[in-house]
Amino acid sequence: ASGGALAGLHVVVTSGPTHEAIDPVRYIANRSSGKQGHAIAAAAASAGARVTLIAGPVALADPPGCEVIHVENARDMLAAVEAAPPADIFIGAAAVADWRVEAASDKMKKENGGAPSLALVENPDILARVAQGKNRPRLVVGFAAETRDVLRHAQEKLARKGCDLIVANDVGAGSGVFGGDSNEAHLVSRTGVESWPRLSKKEVAARLVARLAQIFHGEAVS
Ligand code: C5P
Numbered sequence: 001a002s003g004g005a006l007a008g009l010h011v012v013v014t015s016g017p018t019h020e021a022i023d024p025v026r027y028i029a030n031r032s033s034g035k036q037g038h039a040i041a042a043a044a045a046s047a048g049a050r051v052t053l054i055a056g057p058v059a060l061a062d063p064p065g066c067e068v069i070h071v072e073n074a075r076d077m078l079a080a081v082e083a084a085p086p087a088d089i090f091i092g093a094a095a096v097a098d099w100r101v102e103a104a105s106d107k108m109k110k111e112n113g114g115a116p117s118l119a120l121v122e123n124p125d126i127l128a129r130v131a132q133g134k135n136r137p138r139l140v141v142g143f144a145a146e147t148r149d150v151l152r153h154a155q156e157k158l159a160r161k162g163c164d165l166i167v168a169n170d171v172g173a174g175s176g177v178f179g180g181d182s183n184e185a186h187l188v189s190r191t192g193v194e195s196w197p198r199l200s201k202k203e204v205a206a207r208l209v210a211r212l213a214q215i216f217h218g219e220a221v222s
Pocket residue numbers: 014074092093094095096097098123124125126127128141142143144145157
């Protein structure tokens with residue numbers, strides 16, 4: 001798709017959950033399906049971008065036209081992001097685990113008696129690292145899955161992490177966003193909020209890519 005809205009640009013997308021090992025057979029995961037992130041990667045490729053998709057464990061096919069790097073946990077995801085060629089646009093759609101376990105190298109055995117307690121340690125914040133690192137992409141986009149005060153939390157997240165845009169969505173009980181095929185998104189920038197109607201994740205991806213192309217090419221954010 002040469003000549004598309006993102007032609008000539010390198011877009012890096014993270015998508016899916018991460019799995020954090022507890023021991024060699026167990027892990028901590030979350031409910032992210034990767035559908036939204038994968039749809040964004042596909043839409044960016046259709047718009048002519050070179051796309052690197054860094055995917056956690058998902059049950060989805062690799063989207064066409066993307067270079068896909070499969071990772072398991074947050075630290076591997078960060079390493080893959082840092083190893084990718086410089087990006088013009090970074091889109092952090094992955095639901096990266098905030099904490100990992102100080103993993104045991106052998107399977108924990110119930111025969112050892114008592115229930116083990118898990119010591120959690122903080123994972124690196126990939127989005128914040130990208131937004132505040134050297135070689136910062138010109139546009140850094142994060143996601144915010146919230147269950148209350150969606151817009152206020154998105155504004156705070158934008159400032160705290162140093163990204164340019166947050167795609168905020170309400171994942172509260174009954175929203176059906178996790179694992180579902182639709183999403184109600186708000187595009188939050190430093191200067192305002194653009195609220196979109198409930199759309200399919202593919203439509204959200206297409207709209208986001210179209211808006212990012214406009215913003216990248218110099219139009220005001222909202
Ligand atoms: O802080 P919170 O997890 O709510 O922020 C969500 C945004 O930050 C998403 O864009 C997610 O991909 C990104 N994130 C990240 N690394 C983390 C935690 C979140 O890149 N360790």
